[in-house]
Amino acid sequence: MKQLKSKYLFVYGTLLQDCNNEMSQFLEQHAEFVGKGFFCGRLYDVNEFPGAVSSSDMSKKVYGSIYKITNQELVFKVLDEYEGIAAEQTDLDLFKRIIVEAYMEAGHTVKTWVYEYNLPTLNLRLIPSGRYLES
Template identity: 35%
Template sequence: MSPKEYLFVYGTLMQSFDNPYAQLLRSNSTLIGEGYMLGRLYLIEHYPGVIVSTVSEERVYGQLFELSDNHQEVLDQLDPYEGIGAQFSAPQEYVREKVSIHCAQGTIQSWVYIYNRPIKEENYLVSGVFTHIPDRLL
């Protein structure tokens, strides 16, 4: 029996979004619940990106999913959606890393897509919450 694998999402892969990749995640995982990681959330374009932080007051909120047994296949399909793969120019837009997620079940090590390019500080989302695509970008 292989160890459980988790994915923490904070943007367009959350349950409130209905794109094909969010659907793929939902059909190949179980929602554990809400949680947060230490980080800073930025609006990149019509989607967010997170930068890991060590400051306890800097939190990014999202949803934690337990991936099904075919977790590597699911991650392999999600990676290109997040700009990861040989077909993307360097630096790739995101990197997938394991990060501590704090949730009702305790602290769980989970995969997270971390933004990997320069950010604009004026796009910092202080709330740590991404809820929708801003009207100005529709």
Template identity: 40%
Template sequence: MSTSETPLSHIFVYGTLLSASKKPMAQYVRQHSQLVGPGFSPGRLYDLGTYPGAVFDPDAETWVHGEVYSFRETGAPAFLRTLDDYEGAEYDRILVSVKTANGTVDCWTYRFIQPAQSLPLIASGRYFG
């Protein structure tokens, strides 16, 4: 897990943290940040069963779709540490450029770091868990 605590103010979510999710951690995200709106970044989204995993690749011809949230920089270290713990050892927190209706924004997100070649690809790039 990344230990960087650079106080950036955006996070890109694409799975169980989406605004439609009823998961407790999605509620935590909603309570500690504000939904900016939909966004997408080049990469591939894989079906891991009860949640997805994204592999981001600026040269990909497919997209990972999700949502961008903004959060207070003063609370960033604790907010991000909580999400790091939730995502666990299967993911690494990285920065990606996300396209939104208002332009491109750099966001923290979680990249799936386990072998993904044999996993089912979610061709639409959208998770509906």
């Protein structure tokens, strides 16, 4: 398992509380909601879920929620599997877990994990609002 460099997780898709599925409920049980915010990136419609790719372009934003993880080993073990990350991460994995700087609505920033889409985005539809539930 990756060294746990942050106790925070930024979610922007099917892990959002409003999705009300088994995995979003799992996250709610094992994490504390910290607030809403965004990170710099682009959000794509992959099919039945979104995929975000981080960017240095401050005009492109992916919106979501930030959680403080209470049991990091358990949570990341379960969520890495859910997000299609092999035990030894490869370039063929659907997502990769990376650290980004997220900007909180409250005005401060936090270093947080995010599941970044790991495959080509060339033929995917961009979600210009950066908000999955509004796409």
